[in-house]
Amino acid sequence: MADLPPASNECGDCVAMGSTWVHLRQCLVCGKTGCCDNSPNRHATTHSRETGHALIQSAQPGEKWAWCYPDNAFFIPGDEGGWVLFED
Numbered sequence: 001m002a003d004l005p006p007a008s009n010e011c012g013d014c015v016a017m018g019s020t021w022v023h024l025r026q027c028l029v030c031g032k033t034g035c036c037d038n039s040p041n042r043h044a045t046t047h048s049r050e051t052g053h054a055l056i057q058s059a060q061p062g063e064k065w066a067w068c069y070p071d072n073a074f075f076i077p078g079d080e081g082g083w084v085l086f087e088d
């Protein structure tokens, strides 16, 4: 999960459609930025389904968390780098 390109500040798929989004997510496998599930087109989830890329992170400024689709698991940054499973 190292050496990802920086997240985009737009959902390229939405821009291509002339659509809009609510929040942005970045694929932690390939670095593609897509829109969240509150957005009309849910491109981040569509990308995961189409590619099998299982992990995304928030691409919103100030937000730092990751989500694993197959495990329905939420991760937060670990003290020593990487991600740790969030359990409340």
Ligand SMILES: [Zn+2]
Residues within 6 Å of the ligand: 011, 012, 013, 014, 015, 020, 021, 034, 035, 039, 041, 042, 043, 044
């Ligand atoms: Zn989108």
Ligand SMILES: [Zn+2]
Residues within 6 Å of the ligand: 027, 028, 029, 030, 031, 032, 047, 051, 053
């Ligand atoms: Zn990807």
